[in-house]
Amino acid sequence: MQQALAKFVPSASEPWDRARAAHLLNRAGFGGRPDEIDRIVRIGMDAAVEELVAIDRVPETTAPPDFSALRAAWAAAAALTPANSTERQRFEARVTAQRLDNQKLQELREWWTAHMLRTRRPLQERMVLFWHGLLVSGRPEVRLAETLYIQNELFRRMALGNYKALVLAICRDPAMLQYLDNESNRKGRPNENFARELLELFTLGIGNYTEQDVKEAARAFTGWTRRGYTFFFDARQHDDGPKTFLGRTGNLDGGDVVEIIFAQPAAARFLPRRLFEAFAYLRPEDEVIDALAEVFRASNFEVAPVVRAILTSRVFYSPRAMRTQVKSPVQLVVGAVRQLGLEDAPLPQLVRAMDLMGQALFIPPHVGGWPRGESWITTSTLLVRYNFSGLLLTGGMPGVARRAAVPPALPPEAARACEAARTAGEVTDRLVDRLVGRALGADRRRALVRALGASDAASPFALDGGESERRVRSALHLLMSTPEYQLA
Amino acid sequence: MISGMTRREFIRKGLTIVAMGATAPSFLTRTALAMGHPFDLAQVTSRPGVPDDHVLVVVQMGGGNDGLNTLVPFADDAYYRARPRLAVPRGQVIRLNDELGLHPRMTAFKELYDRGAAAIIQGVGYPNPSRSHFKSMEIWQSADPDGRTLRVGWIGRYFDSKCPTCEVPAAGVNVGPTMPLAMRSDGGQAVSLETPEAFQWMPSLDGSGAREELELFKILNAPAPNEPGTIDFLRHTAMNAVVASEQVRDAVRRYRGGADYPNTRFGASLRLIAQMIAGGLPTKVYYAHMTGFDTHAAQQGAHDALLEQLSAGVAAFLRDLEAQGNAERVLVVAFSEFGRRVAENGSGGTDHGTAAPMFAFGPRVRPGLHGRHPSLTDLADGDLRHHVDFRSVYATILERWLGADPAAILGAPFERVPFLA
Numbered sequence: 001m002q003q004a005l006a007k008f009v010p011s012a013s014e015p016w017d018r019a020r021a022a023h024l025l026n027r028a029g030f031g032g033r034p035d036e037i038d039r040i041v042r043i044g045m046d047a048a049v050e051e052l053v054a055i056d057r058v059p060e061t062t063a064p065p066d067f068s069a070l071r072a073a074w075a076a077a078a079a080l081t082p083a084n085s086t087e088r089q090r091f092e093a094r095v096t097a098q099r100l101d102n103q104k105l106q107e108l109r110e111w112w113t114a115h116m117l118r119t120r121r122p123l124q125e126r127m128v129l130f131w132h133g134l135l136v137s138g139r140p141e142v143r144l145a146e147t148l149y150i151q152n153e154l155f156r157r158m159a160l161g162n163y164k165a166l167v168l169a170i171c172r173d174p175a176m177l178q179y180l181d182n183e184s185n186r187k188g189r190p191n192e193n194f195a196r197e198l199l200e201l202f203t204l205g206i207g208n209y210t211e212q213d214v215k216e217a218a219r220a221f222t223g224w225t226r227r228g229y230t231f232f233f234d235a236r237q238h239d240d241g242p243k244t245f246l247g248r249t250g251n252l253d254g255g256d257v258v259e260i261i262f263a264q265p266a267a268a269r270f271l272p273r274r275l276f277e278a279f280a281y282l283r284p285e286d287e288v289i290d291a292l293a294e295v296f297r298a299s300n301f302e303v304a305p306v307v308r309a310i311l312t313s314r315v316f317y318s319p320r321a322m323r324t325q326v327k328s329p330v331q332l333v334v335g336a337v338r339q340l341g342l343e344d345a346p347l348p349q350l351v352r353a354m355d356l357m358g359q360a361l362f363i364p365p366h367v368g369g370w371p372r373g374e375s376w377i378t379t380s381t382l383l384v385r386y387n388f389s390g391l392l393l394t395g396g397m398p399g400v401a402r403r404a405a406v407p408p409a410l411p412p413e414a415a416r417a418c419e420a421a422r423t424a425g426e427v428t429d430r431l432v433d434r435l436v437g438r439a440l441g442a443d444r445r446r447a448l449v450r451a452l453g454a455s456d457a458a459s460p461f462a463l464d465g466g467e468s469e470r471r472v473r474s475a476l477h478l479l480m481s482t483p484e485y486q487l488a
Numbered sequence: 489m490i491s492g493m494t495r496r497e498f499i500r501k502g503l504t505i506v507a508m509g510a511t512a513p514s515f516l517t518r519t520a521l522a523m524g525h526p527f528d529l530a531q532v533t534s535r536p537g538v539p540d541d542h543v544l545v546v547v548q549m550g551g552g553n554d555g556l557n558t559l560v561p562f563a564d565d566a567y568y569r570a571r572p573r574l575a576v577p578r579g580q581v582i583r584l585n586d587e588l589g590l591h592p593r594m595t596a597f598k599e600l601y602d603r604g605a606a607a608i609i610q611g612v613g614y615p616n617p618s619r620s621h622f623k624s625m626e627i628w629q630s631a632d633p634d635g636r637t638l639r640v641g642w643i644g645r646y647f648d649s650k651c652p653t654c655e656v657p658a659a660g661v662n663v664g665p666t667m668p669l670a671m672r673s674d675g676g677q678a679v680s681l682e683t684p685e686a687f688q689w690m691p692s693l694d695g696s697g698a699r700e701e702l703e704l705f706k707i708l709n710a711p712a713p714n715e716p717g718t719i720d721f722l723r724h725t726a727m728n729a730v731v732a733s734e735q736v737r738d739a740v741r742r743y744r745g746g747a748d749y750p751n752t753r754f755g756a757s758l759r760l761i762a763q764m765i766a767g768g769l770p771t772k773v774y775y776a777h778m779t780g781f782d783t784h785a786a787q788q789g790a791h792d793a794l795l796e797q798l799s800a801g802v803a804a805f806l807r808d809l810e811a812q813g814n815a816e817r818v819l820v821v822a823f824s825e826f827g828r829r830v831a832e833n834g835s836g837g838t839d840h841g842t843a844a845p846m847f848a849f850g851p852r853v854r855p856g857l858h859g860r861h862p863s864l865t866d867l868a869d870g871d872l873r874h875h876v877d878f879r880s881v882y883a884t885i886l887e888r889w890l891g892a893d894p895a896a897i898l899g900a901p902f903e904r905v906p907f908l909a
Contacts, residue, residue, distance in 0.1 A: 181785040181835055189834030193784040196840070200620055211619060211869060324718060356686060358665040366550070366779075368622050371666055374721055378667045378680030379657075379729035382722070383689055390690050399686035447707040450700075470693065474701055477692040482708050483722030 004287035008314045022437050023322050026488040027279050028052045029122025031335040049311045052123040062115045067146040070104050073097040105145040109361045110347035116334045117343050127159035130278050133369040135170045137179035138362050147175040148362050160304040163271050164262050171254050172231035183225040187239040190218040197367050208266040216243040221254045268293040272306050279310050280321045282373050326376050327488045329357035340411035352400045356384045389480035393473045410469050418463040424449045425457025436484045451475040538891030545774045545820045551782030553824035555844030563587040566864035570831040593792045597799035604855040607907040611862040613843035613874025624825040629670035643773050644673030645897045657728035662775040663757040679732040684740045688733045739767020747808035750800045754778045758805040766812045785835035802849050819889050820849040843874035848907050858907050880905050
């Protein structure tokens with residue numbers, strides 16, 4: 001492998017330690033608790049990465065949502081015709097189905113959140129989230145909630161599979177066909193929406209094709225539509241005339257367009273860059289992307305080798321990468337819940353909190369997907385992120401839920417962190433280690449000690465009921481309301 | 489005025505001083521005092537004849553607004569030929585003259601137009617137009633088609649230039665979750681919020697415990713020297729949030745908003761902006777968002793509703809401002825990243841195009857049509873040719889509304905468009 005992508009080799013000065021193990025779990029999953037981090041340190045980097053990448057190693061047990069009643073409602077609405085019903089009956093059947101569809105979408109949002117909270121395949125769910133943010137579909141354009149679930153399962157099934165195959169599958173995906181209008185892309189007057197984003201946002205990037213290529217690709221995808229919940233090729237609407245796309249001429253269809261795209265040098269670099277930016281850091285060095293593109297091309301566009309190469313690389317464990325990534329709202333929320341052992345937290349509130357932070361699952365802002373890096377942060381979203389720990393600790397958060405009269409019990413993992421500690425300083429350090437994984441400056445540590453009601457770090461502290469719990473809650477809320485906690 | 493300090497430092501030091509202090513109602517006064525600066529908005533003027541209490545409200549019509557179905561060239565047969573399904577029937581157009589008229593759902597717009605409070609700038613675009621949403625939006629927001637300064641936006645550069653009322657964290661207020669590039673500046677003067685209720689940090693304790701917790705919060709979030717970029721950025725954002733939160737909630741408490749706004753997200757954004765203006769925020773530029781203009785399919789209905797939302801929303805906003813006595817201070821400007829293809833597609837929609845009209849509202853605009861309508865037959869790749877560079881519109885706003893030097897901010901001189909005196 002090329003120098004830019006040299007493998008991480010532990011040494012005396014750069015050991016495979018808790019900080020690096022925690023970094024791997026943060027980026028390839030939703031973080032780890034102290035015992036998990038210790039285990040990753042023990043088994044070593046290679047074994048740890050193999051565990052994460054070998055998704056099928058552990059069974060997945062979450063039951064899928066049930067869409068049968070919703071399908072029946074849409075079928076009932078479709079069965080009404082002017083011959084067998086009044087206009088009012090047809091309207092009401094549509095309204096009933098739409099209402100149920102909206103409920104199901106909300107259920108689906110909660111289902112995926114719950115799945116991320118409990119999954120034993122964290123890298124798989126991180127990849128599903130990555131694909132959702134790259135091959136974007138969502139409400140309101142996608143009218144059938146079930147098709148969003150079908151797409152979500154496609155992402156799960158092909159999480160670390162072959163990208164060319166995934167792109168071809170997304171060209172035929174019922175949610176995508178709705179989202180970018182290809183379902184109504186017809187011969188003679190093509191609709192360019194899907195073709196343009198396929199080139200710009202999914203495979204090549206701007207500057208690697210012309211406006212004429214967009215128009216020709218749109219023609220190639222005419223007639224690629226759906227019947228209900230499955231892809232359908234409508235030969236009557238397909239333009240089978242000659243087309244010239246990226247220099248190749250022929251009676252091209254969508255499949256040919258995908259083939260031609262992946263023959264472009266830009267295609268080999270596009271996805272590796274996005275993956276590297278998702279796992280390591282933004283604006284990577286060209287040499288790193290060159291090396292990853294080589295891995296990608298050599299494997300005929302398999303995703304797993306690229307991800308493995310990133311997660312075992314020296315640059316991945318470099319200062320530029322470690323603790324420098326602004327957590328996405330999903331990372332923040334799912335990570336906090338898992339860290340604190342609060343997997344039974346009310347799902348509607350967690351989903352609402354992510355919405356307010358700017359990451360509404362299945363309702364992306366636009367086809368460009370989610371913000372990244374510092375773009376997640378504004379004065380508005382930062383306060384929402386800070387208030388979120390209040391939701392977990394006090395049950396209340398502005399815009400989400402009113403605070404309960406009696407505060408909920410201290411999160412189990414927070415209580416565990418206090419168990420072996422005898423002083424306010426020890427409690428502070430344990431909480432900081434679990435939640436931030438790196439020491440705070442002296443002033444900031446002192447502020448947390450004060451939040452525990454102690455005059456200095458050596459003051460004794462014991463978790464013994466009401467007042468001490470209130471103090472730990474306050475210190476935790478403050479710790480999670482910091483810039484440091486926003487980074488992974 | 490700020491000797492020995494960069495303006496970035498000024499802003500940051502001022503902020504820290506305020507944030508570390510107790511709860512004063514007005515950040516502005518405190519910074520002014522802290523810096524020994526006699527801050528009086530009525531007295532500071534950077535350019536003769538332009539009052540410093542002017543406010544600009546930018547409305548972003550995200551997705552690419554179909555200009556041809558907004559300002560309809562109803563006398564042109566080419567329009568009806570290109571759009572057999574989507575064209576607005578001649579008889580339904582709200583006529584402005586013998587050739588052009590508004591979409592029938594824009595009645596509120598027409599009332600503003602008749603009252604002399606609406607201007608339309610036709611055929612706005614830029615050379616070698618990009619049909620990518622993201623690229624074109626970047627170009628409009630950075631005012632830089634060559635992509636040299638994508639770090640900061642055109643309004644952000646105005647904040648960073650000499651603008652006497654800009655050294656406050658709420659110089660720009662974006663109503664929405666994501667800060668638009670247009671408002672990003674080196675000094676970080678713009679804040680984002682969605683609802684005032686959620687725009688505050690809530691301590692976990694009550695009463696005196698809460699006050700102590702807030703004090704510790706400020707210590708934990710206070711900027712410190714020599715910290716890595718992202719942490720530094722987060723600390724300053726947190727400080728800005730705390731300061732602006734107090735200002736905004738204070739302003740909003742004082743004025744509830746009178747006019748009848750449409751019950752939409754956009755309507756709610758404009759109501760909130762009117763409240764902030766009435767509450768006396770020192771904000772120069774507000775930014776509001778509409779989305780959904782990317783009408784590739786089933787355009788009719790969806791686009792109609794958006795045009796009504798825009799018209800009714802802005803009309804309610806101006807009524808509200810008039811009731812407050814603030815209308816004369818406010819200019820509203822609406823833009824989209826591109827217009828749409830002249831010919832409709834087979835999905836009952838339109839694909840990405842180029843030039844489109846911009847709109848300006850307020851009692852101080854020079855009302856009516858400006859520029860000329862692009863030809864529907866002399867096309868470039870099926871798309872309209874622009875006659876007015878959008879940076880000319882910006883230059884006009886910067887000079888005549890904000891009293892700034894447009895050439896410095898836009899990097900080149902651009903002609904003015906006479907929609908402002």
